[in-house]
Amino acid sequence: QSVLTQPPSVSGAPGQRVTISCTGSSSNIGAVYDVHWYQQLPGTAPKLLIYVNSNRPSGVPDRFSGSKSGTSASLAISGLQAEDEADYFCQSYDSSLSGSVFGTGTKVTVL
């Protein structure tokens, strides 16, 4: 029941920059609500990567950056590394659901 849309997959060579989009609506991202991003390595639990649009928790490399504009948000990974190969999910609050919504998820492949 994802209401945030992400591309199914993105890929890039080591060292390149990739971006992942997250498109919502006027009841979530397009409203006042912030966007957060999670990284899920194979076989593990999701981990908070970016919170409140552009903030990195302690320990997250500055290669990861986030932004929000209008009804969309983006996650950028610069200097792509093999260890970045994972699934990435955006998340926000939705006022029509009175709860959390997640994106459809994007698989990042390092070529």
Added chain:
Amino acid sequence: QLQLQESGPGLVKPSETLSLTCTVSGGSISSTSYYWGWIRQPPGKGLEWVGSIYYSGTTYYNPSLKNRVTISVDTSKNQFSLRLSSVTAADTAAYYCARQSVGGTYWYFDLWGRGSLVTVSS
């Protein structure tokens, strides 16, 4: 360092009730700064928020599950629990518990448990 650990049966029969408990260690579930949530992920699929609870007992549920889900908290044991009734194969998923930061414009999960795979099958 705060940690969360899910526990409960890995196999549940159709039409029965799924029950999971999340034990919080290294910190208090009664912190006024956080909520506590459940998120699930069917095999090979995306994440779905199930519901959240505050230490006082205030709950928020995903409308798509609201009629079947109950989340409760036991502050004396530093635990919160999930019950999902009338389960079907569609409820087969990894269930994660997580600590949740909530503010005026934000609601995010900053610490996660390792997850508990629950299979619904006869």
